[in-house]
Amino acid sequence: MLAVKTWAMAPAALRRLGANRLETWLRNRKVRGAKALATAAVDAAGRQHTAVVGEKVIAKMVHTLAKEVMALNEKIAETDKLIEGRFREHELADVITSMPGIGPLLGGEFIASTGGDLEAFPTPDRLAAFAGLAPTPHDSGKSSGNLHRPQRYHRRLQRVFYTSALTSIQRDPNSRRFYDRKRAEGKRHTQAVLALPRRRVNVIWALIRDRRCYQVEPPVTLAA
Template sequence: MVARLANEALALNAAIAELDALIENRFRQHQHAEIILSMPGFGPLLGAEFLAATGGDLTQFIADRLAGVAGLAPAPRDSGRLSGNLRRPRRYDRRLLRVLLLSALTSIRWCPACKIYYDRKRAGGTRHAQAVIALARRRLNVLWAMLRDRTEYQAMPPAAAG
């Protein structure tokens, strides 16, 4: 029984690897693939998820609208005399938010400019989750501008990042 279960697990792993390869090949055929892959924190699978969540065509979005769809733009929760209360919107695309948060978490480790931004937010008193959300929003704005201008990511020197 153990050998049969092990063989099934190996067959599943092979099927998953084959599916990942198909997704990567299909993603690399998209017109924005190289631009998305140039940004630290995005690989072929996260890039494919990003394109799937946005429909592959970003001409229908402006940066703020895309952030609102992703759940990264705060919505007002004012009542009476209270103003300035902000919260996550009730409706947002959880798949898109997941992609952006995963890429932000990855970029903290591998991108010096993102690490500096995250550390600055943490030093300012924000919690980890808030700092990651702020980084994801900033990266979304950069990614949107890269796709709009059709330019690849260019890393800034760590001293100039901020």
């Protein structure tokens, strides 16, 4: 958003500021690629000497909108910190975040969606169905064995499992082996990724039941 504010400055103002000062200004606000952005902005300003009608008014409007968005982002960051603080107070916080891919925010969503315990979910299948990760039969008088995604399920909880699954493929050897095994079975990338959240339901259900944290199981090696 700071980049938007930079490009919204009038060309004359950018030329007066200069690339070095603009770069310093951007770096102080932790903007990525500050040097490249400053150079590109000042170079573009150096090539533009024709004043556009309403240029100053538009630049001011964009600048104001950018400030409002930045203020909103700060409020969101503050809210995220509050959510994390409340989540850390829960007795299952360490258990839930031990699952690769689940941090305080997704963990907070998990607790908010499930109530923070397994009273309503006596089996992992019940939890999977609640999250929309267990297909339900859709049979008719002439056919049977047809399975479809349930029409009613908790979308936020499903998001927790899908989002964390995508992250876990890169960070968790167990998830990666599961994904690779599905690919070896002929599954496409999307199919392999979609299969992982259902497996993770079983894992987190068992962890909560036993009040224990997730551990990466080392691959089995045969003695020489």
